[in-house]
Amino acid sequence: MVKGIPDGIKRTHILEAITQIAAGKQHNFAKSTGFDLLHDGKRYPPKAVVGVAAELLTGQEHDPYDFTGGLKSKCFKVLESNGFEIVPKEGASLESELPDEVNPSSRKDWSEDELRGAVNAYIKMRELEARGESFTKKDIYNSLAREFGRSVKAFEYRMQNISHVYSLQGRRWISGLRPAKNVGPRNLRIIEQLIADAEGQQLPESVVFEAAVQRKLDTPDMDEPLGLESPERTTQEVTSFKRDPKVVAWVLREANGLCECCDNPSPFTKEDGTPYLEVHHVQRLCDGGPDTTSNAAALCPNCHREMHYGKRKQELATKLTSKIARLK
Ligand SMILES: [Zn+2]
Ligand SMILES: [Zn+2]
Numbered sequence: 001m002v003k004g005i006p007d008g009i010k011r012t013h014i015l016e017a018i019t020q021i022a023a024g025k026q027h028n029f030a031k032s033t034g035f036d037l038l039h040d041g042k043r044y045p046p047k048a049v050v051g052v053a054a055e056l057l058t059g060q061e062h063d064p065y066d067f068t069g070g071l072k073s074k075c076f077k078v079l080e081s082n083g084f085e086i087v088p089k090e091g092a093s094l095e096s097e098l099p100d101e102v103n104p105s106s107r108k109d110w111s112e113d114e115l116r117g118a119v120n121a122y123i124k125m126r127e128l129e130a131r132g133e134s135f136t137k138k139d140i141y142n143s144l145a146r147e148f149g150r151s152v153k154a155f156e157y158r159m160q161n162i163s164h165v166y167s168l169q170g171r172r173w174i175s176g177l178r179p180a181k182n183v184g185p186r187n188l189r190i191i192e193q194l195i196a197d198a199e200g201q202q203l204p205e206s207v208v209f210e211a212a213v214q215r216k217l218d219t220p221d222m223d224e225p226l227g228l229e230s231p232e233r234t235t236q237e238v239t240s241f242k243r244d245p246k247v248v249a250w251v252l253r254e255a256n257g258l259c260e261c262c263d264n265p266s267p268f269t270k271e272d273g274t275p276y277l278e279v280h281h282v283q284r285l286c287d288g289g290p291d292t293t294s295n296a297a298a299l300c301p302n303c304h305r306e307m308h309y310g311k312r313k314q315e316l317a318t319k320l321t322s323k324i325a326r327l328k
Contacts (some may be wrong), residue, residue, distance in 0.1 A: 002234075002235050002277070003054075003066040003242065004067055004074075005054055005066075005067045005074045005075060005078060006048060006054050006057055006058050008052070008057055009053050009054060009057055009078050009082070009083065011082040011083060012143045013053040013054075013056045013057050013266035014049060014050075014053045014078075014079065014084060015080055016050075016280065017049045017050075017052035017053040017056060018037075018039055018044055018049055018055070020052055021044060021045075021048060021049060021052060022042070022044075023072035027048050027051060027052055027053065028061070028062075028063045029045060029046055029047050029048035029064050029197070029199060030045075030049070030064065030065060030320075031049050032044075032045035032046060032047070032048075032069075032089060034070065034088065034089055035069075035071075035076075035086050035088055035089060036087055036089055036172070037049055037079055037084055037085070037086055037089075038084075038085045038086070038087050039084060039085075043058040043087075043089075043271045044094075046069055046075060046079055046086055048065075048066060048073055048077065049079070050067070050069075050075045050078055051063070051064070051066070051067075052088055052286075054066075054080075059213070060192045060228070060293070061226075063206075063212075064185075065184075065185040065211075065212045065215070066256050068184075068185065068186040070109055070186075080286070082103065087182065091303075093228065096238075096324055104247060109186070110158070112189060112190060113139050113148075114148045114150065114173060115158075115187065115190050115191060115194060116194050117144055117147060117148060117192060117203070118155060118158045119162060119198060120157075120160055120198060121140050121144060122174065122192075123195070123199070124140075125140065125174055126172075126173075126174050128173055128320065129175065129237040130291070132217065137156070137159075137176070138152070139286065141155040141156050141159075156231075157180060157194070159174070159177050160177050160178060160179060160180035161179075161180050161182075161183040161187070161191065161231050162177075162191055163178065163189075163270055164179035164180055164181055164188075164211075164313065165179045165182060165183075165188065165191050165192055165195060165207055166195075167179040167271050167272070168207035168210045168211060169207060177203040179271070179272070181214060181215075181272075182210075185211070185212070188207060188208055188211055189208055192207055192208075196269075203296050209245055211250045213239035213245040213249050214249075214272070215245075215247035215273065216245050216248075217249045217252065217274070219249075222246065222249070222250065222253075224250055224293060225246035225247055225248045225250055225291070225293070227244050227290065227291050227293060228242070228243075228244050228291045228292070229290050230283060230290065231243060231290070231291040232246070242267075243285075243291050246292050247279075247291055247292060247293055247296055248296070251279050251293055251296045251297065251298050252277060252279065252286065252291055252298050254272075254293075254326075255277055255297075255298035257275035257277070258319065259298070259299050259300035259303050259306070259315060260279065260297045260299060260323075260324050261297070261299050261300070261319070261320050261323075262300060262302075262303050264300060266300060267300055267301065267302075274299075277298040277299060277300060278298070278299055278300075278301055278304045279296050279297070279298055279299075280296065280297050280298075280304050280307055280308075281295050281296055282295050282296070282297060282300050282317060282327055283295055283322065284322060293326055294327060295327070295328065296326060297320055297324060303316065
């Protein structure tokens with residue numbers, strides 16, 4: 001679902017990226033937190049440099065959620081294998097009071113063991129709650145905090161991140177642990193995998209894309225995205241497409257809670273308070289349709305299913321395209 005770092009980034013791409021960033025190029029990456037790329041005595045954010053270099057190589061814009069940074073990441077390897085030096089940020093503290101996403105200035109990535117500890121405790125509490133048995137959340141956080149040397153607050157917040165994953169999967173979360181959205185894609189993916197492992201299930205469709213859409217929906221000022229004229233193919237169990245979350249977010253916002261086919265309000269509100277609509281591609285991606293706003297419409301689930309399976313689907317599609325001006 002995410003782009004990842006393309007192979008083939010060369011030193012020249014990285015040097016050009018540094019030049020552009022130094023000249024004030026706009027990009028979607030935040031300031032660096034734990035590490036800097038050191039070049040000619042100046043410091044640069046490593047992820048942003050690799051993101052811009054990837055764009056120079058492929059012509060496609062890369063976002064922070066397309067890949068991870070940090071020690072041992074491909075991002076850092078690309079820089080190091082091209083002869084660049086990465087150094088810890090000056091004054092960066094390696095201890096973190098809050099989860100990394102909350103307190104990025106003192107980031108220390110959670111290890112998989114820590115996340116597994118949190119996920120297993122969450123699953124246990126979730127089962128106890130389902131059986132109507134009582135438990136004290138504070139005691140559980142306390143023992144996790146003692147085991148891993150992080151604060152109780154950090155674990156409590158992490159539990160709310162796990163609620164967020166359950167919420168994205170359309171499943172029940174533990175009462176009192178309201179879903180907290182700000183968890184990075186790296187940890188989101190790990191939490192999702194840990195839940196699947198612990199429950200002995202196959203990995204469901206990734207929540208990372210859905211989370212990326214939500215993040216874009218939460219961005220107040222967003223220009224209409226260009227989208228992807230020929231979205232890249234990716235093979236999982238079935239062939240699906242690397243869709244652009246910005247296109248989904250933009251179309252949902254444009255629809256403003258009303259189905260663009262029947263004009264009825266979205267049939268229900270999601271847990272996060274936003275109206276539930278589904279984004280449909282008029283010309284299917286598998287038929288070569290582009291993942292752009294001029295090929296995507298926000299539909300209520302009834303219209304959407306009918307658009308795919310209904311007897312009148314052709315008629316509905318014609319009605320939709322003649323009604324919505326941006327659709328081609
Ligand atoms: Zn509808
Ligand atoms: Zn559809």
